[in-house]
Amino acid sequence: MPPAKKGSRRRIVRRLLGGARRRLRRAAGRVRRVWRRSLQLQVVSSTLVISMTVVAVLGVFLFQSITTSVVDQREKSALSDARSDTAAIANLLKAHQDSGESPKPGQIVKPPVDQAMDAIKPTEERRYDVIVLNEREPSGSRATEGVSRLSIPADLRDRMDTNNTKFRWGEEFRVSGRYQVGFNPTGTPKLAMVTAVVVSSGGYQVYHFFPLTEEEATLTAMRQMLVLVGIGLVVLLAAIASLVTRQVVTPVRLARQAAERLAAGKLDERLKVRGEDDLARLATSFNEMAANLALKIHQLEELSQVQRQFVSDVSHELRTPLTTVRMAADLIHDAREDFDPMVSRSAELMQAQLERFESMLADLLEISRYDAGAATLDLEPTDIRDVVLRAVADSESLAERHATRFDLRLPNEPCMAEIDSRRVERILRNLLFNAIEHGEGRDIVVTVGADRDAVAVAVRDHGVGLKPGEEQMVFDRFWRADPSRARTIGGTGLGLAISREDASLHGGWLQAWGLPGEGSQFRLTLPRDSSIELKGSPLSLEPPEMQIRRTWRGQITPVLAPATGDGAFHGE
Known part of the structure; x- marks a missing residue:
């Protein structure tokens, strides 16, 4: 395959994987938001997890207890049957040995092992298998239907042969456990009981195999019942938690909604009072x-x-x-x-x-x-550059008295917008007067920017700057950053407050940035069309040189490009 096609396929796979990861992150984010906002969901989920854990632990403990009880009961019953059969077989073998009688000519006498097998329970009453094994005379071994001496598991024979030398008459040796009996490895496990019968002519090994089919069926049914009951109990607990939580959350939710409406200005909002809790x-x-x-x-x-x-x-x-x-x-x-x-x-x-x-x-x-809501706008299409030039011209004499120069950075293309030129010129004049008063004689940079939706003017001084938190306070009426500092150019302390009102009347923004000792920057952003809501600004609120400086210090990544795809910086 050509390398170009391989690279194309890799890019397609990467895009598909990237899209899947983004969708997964969005879904996880939605789940997290739902989780954080719903107290009822948090309580129900916590109750569900805790109840599942408790039910699982109790279910395992209960099932183990039931299993132990059932198996112990079966072992006791099996041990009783094995002892009874072994005693019967031992008595017949011993009686035959003690009689010493030999069969008469022509008389057919069953071997003692067959007589012993006939002495145990009939087939219709017996629900287990028996093997009588004679190691010295393999032909003398007998087994009930369904098993043979080849059915004896090898590990069970090894355990019996290892301990067989320890037997004495009247003593009992029992090996019990679950074994797969027969040639089918997937057969039903059986409980094995092994005993030894010792006579003078030799020893016999008696193997009892008790099937656990009924016990397995009982335990399986019990396990299924425990699982169903556990699931039902967990669901019931979750439903109860949801119901109880709903009784508490619903009044709280209503109180939250009422508080939101009250905060929105609906002062007649009230809650219904039910009960005395x-x-x-x-x-x-x-x-x-x-x-x-x-x-x-x-x-x-x-x-x-x-x-x-x-x-x-x-x-x-x-x-x-x-x-x-x-x-x-x-x-x-x-x-x-x-x-x-x-x-x-x-x-x-x-x-x-x-x-x-x-x-x-x-x-x-x-x-x-x-305050009376009587302010109106006289809108007309105006080039914002002309307004800036008129405001700068009105401020030239004051700037010369303070030994301050203006650095104008205007675009070459017209920056048209529907504005009230008188009010905007007053805003810029107030910003320039403020920069001259606090700029300490240093240059003032006036920047004009525009995009398809908005125009902006930034006034930058290099004076005393603003302390953290003063970016909003500077627009309050009669506010001073330093009350002991006298005004050098007069004024009422209402200039910036009026300027913000003028900007808001246009549907625009007037924002401030500053750092102590680094100066400040005020940014005026106005929409080109007064009927369109302002979404961003073509100029950054923070001066570009401050962004570069912070980048050199390793604090942030520089923001030298617009913050949105439409070329607009959102309000900072």
Whole structure:
């Protein structure tokens, strides 16, 4: 066969084996999941295994006891019959020897061995075979029907011949055991009893063979009965365990389902209380907990609504006096050159603080709109590169004051997406301001990526970074990584919180990564089509140089390629 065909067949076999292994692993995984999720299955399986073990041990012990009892009973009966027959044979042989009479001419006299065989039980009453063996005169040996002296097993003859010299009249020697009697090696085993009859003219060996057919049939039937009873008992125990477990698991399962619905926001979910047992008390406690939780949540919602309304009302009410103050401050600021230096400086400070106050008021109004659910999007197809360039241009003056440069990494092709350019530009501006404030004067890398479903922008700084667990906290309102650190560029502490709300309003993600001393990276991912759910990001959340560094240290395998087949990194 050509080597190419052999290689092709090997590949086909490997693919078939690989597919079978995968299907087997999937099936095993499904079984493990079912096992882990079902308390009833675990209890029933454990009960089944334990009951099988107990029934098997008890069955073996019981069968051995029954077998020993049956065989012992048979041995006692066989020994009684063997002694009776041996005594009869010995008495006839001894009587014939003591009489010393010789047969008259023409008289037919049976040999003493034949007379001895006639003296034992008749055939219709006897259920065993007998062999009378005379070693000196083989012609003097006799046997009942069905056996011959050739039927005697060799090992039984050897045992008898070895011990035969020990016999004396009146003494008894018995060899017992199960032997295959006859020329058929698959014949029914028989219980052998061997005794010796010693007379002056010689010795005779009397072999009794008792068939164990009935005992074997009894034990076989008993074994089958034990197996059937054991199987029935195991099944019955499993059914009882399933029934009992179901009585306990069903209320627990209902409680779990009710807890899941309660966690999903259905605060009117309650359990039915039946009886006064522990499960009923559990249902009562659950209902009380749900009622208290619903009350507390309702109170918190009312308080939150009041707070949101208060913030919204105050913010709107402040607009009018702020506008008036702003107009007066603008007049004073424009005429500051006519004042003395102290008043001029005061006018500049008032102008700066008014600008900050306006920014804070705008952020509070924006947050109040998000809380009220009144925020809307003005979507239009936009090249995300243009939005990035506008945000960078707005941040240039601040970057120059902090001696920071921008490193832009933009693709050559347009990255079109349906977005609200004003909100996205505000997100990027907040990210750039945050990077400038915490970047410690080092370069800021702005990367844009796109695939067929999403566009992404990553802002990377090399400043103080984030501690473990701060990746989510950084988006909380008014949160600071270091409360003692003063803000260098002003702001309200709401920028990142508003940015995440803007990203969520687009159906996108705003995520953070950081390490102490290694800087941080914020990644904004937006869907190209606002009607499609976002599934992945074209950019990795962790910077590529950090992945390479960890690879050199032998910690992980580098992730330099997209994490999914569609070229998308899933949210990390």
